[in-house]
Amino acid sequence: MNPNAFPESRAAAVRELWSxxxxxxxxxxxxxxxxxxAVLDAQQRYREQLEREPVRFFLRELGPLLDAARGALASFAGxxxxxxxxxxxxxxxxxxxxRSLSLRPDDELCITDHGYNACNNAAEAVAARAGARVVVAPVPFPIEAPEQVVxxxxxxxxxxxxxxxxxxVTSPTGLVFPVASLIAALAExxxxxxxxxxxxxGMVPLDLRALGAAYYTGNCHKWxxxxxxxxxxxxxxxxxxxxRPLSISHGxxxxRTDRSRFLLEFDWTGTADPSAALCVADxxxxxxxxxxxxxxxxxxHNRATALAARDLLCEALGCMPPSPDAMIGALATVPLPDAPSSRLCLDPLQDALLERWGIEVPVFAWPASPRRHLRISAQIYNDRPHYERLAAALAALL
Structure with missing residues (x-):
């Protein structure tokens, strides 16, 4: 194995920008x-603007503010x-x-075994209510090529x-799935x-127009x-x-005829604190x-850090990288020795890493106990000594 190299660290220069x-x-x-x-400060300013005159904010100011934030996000995501x-x-x-689908009995929803547990649960619940069924596509891990996903x-x-x-990008395995190829193949x-x-x-480049998926949802609070x-x-x-939104409201x-029913319904589903969304441009x-x-x-930078850190940990654990470099973004998952564990509860090793070494990193059973994996993240405030400390901790605890 030829390990990837860590990029020049910028962690010391930016770490104090976070709390x-x-x-x-x-x-x-x-x-x-x-x-x-700085973004938390911007959020506080929006909250102060709201509380200074709530009626003016919700009835007169919120619409243009949401449009500005949506415009910045739309430009970023293509x-x-x-x-x-x-x-x-x-x-x-x-x-x-x-929940907006009109499913019939015996219809099928297809998910993968790398899917996020909460969302797979949602698919099961919706299918059960309609008398439909969920079909699970098993994707190999370790994996050799993106084509195996398709x-x-x-x-x-x-x-x-x-x-x-x-x-x-899968949660348990940290893989960047070839969604463009998959969408095209399924469209046929x-x-x-x-x-x-x-x-x-924020982790991988996005061009939602070119991607062409019927539906795409993404978090802004992560990357x-x-x-x-x-x-x-x-x-x-x-x-x-x-x-339709989960909460049907005034929209x-x-x-109004100046915007679509889609925007009217989702932009107002009831009184809430919209400051997080308004901060997206910030x-x-x-x-x-x-x-x-x-x-x-x-x-x-984050991808290069994740690749180098994955290789460092694989060398320390005596295993091969479980996926090709092309399927890595800013997350990487590596296998651990088998031990009883849970996908939904904190693994004893995760607790020990925090309590004894001061390291916060997820350890979980996947696809089922006793198989365990550890997933690292790479953000700009992380650098090589962080992962070397993790490698030393694993050597001591395992």
Missing amino acids: LDPAVTFLNHGSYGACPR ADLDDLVFVPNATVGVNTVL DAVLARVGPRTRLVLVDH RGVDVLVDGAHAP ICSPKGAAFLHVRRDKQGAV ANSP ALRAMAALVPGGWPALQA
Whole structure:
């Protein structure tokens, strides 16, 4: 194995821009993200604007503010502004689409065994209510090539398949799936795709127009580093008429004609704090300013860090990298020795890494106990000594 090289570190120059605990080696940006201080300051300004005159804010100011934030996000994600709405998180986005489907008994929803547990649960619940069924496509891991993902899904798609739910970047295995190829192949079979892009915005380049998925949802609080509560749902124009928010509100019978029913319904689902979504443009600007070259350079830096860190850990653990470099973004998963564990509860090793070594990194059973994996994240504030410390901790604890 020829290990990848770590890029020149910028961690020392940027770490103080976050309010992360300096006593913790934080290698789990992927789970919940981490918001820079400057973006939190922007959020507080929006909250103060709201509370200064709530009626003026919600009735007169919120619409233009949402449009500005949506415009910045649409430009970043390669989308048309009218096709994108804010939702609290990608799980809500997935539920929104699934619950808008008109399923018949014996219809099929196809998911993969690399899917996010919460979203797979949503597919099971929606299918059960309609008398439909969920079909699981097993994708190999370790994996040798992206084409194996397409082959695995197509092998489970049949004449009753109504929708395929697939991750852009998988949560348990940290793989960048070939969603463009998959969408094109399924289009030839007349099957729509819902892409769970929870990790993708800010990690990998996005061009939602070119991608052409019927539905795409993504989080902004992870790799864009907005506050928690900011995510988006992108629905292709021909599908928007059937997609309704989980909370039906005033937009359902609004007399306005200056925007689509899709925007009217999703932009107001009830009184809430919209500051996280309004901060998306601030987060995009703040993160782009961290490295010369902006977002493309930031994504390349994080990917190079993830690859080098994965190789360092594989060498320490005596295993081969479980996926090709081409399928890695800013996450990487490596296998651990088998031990009883749970996918939904903290593994004892994860607790020990934090309590004894001050390292925050996820350890989980996948696809089922006793098989265990560890997943690292690479954000601009991480550097080589973080992963060397993890390697030393694993050598001591295992």
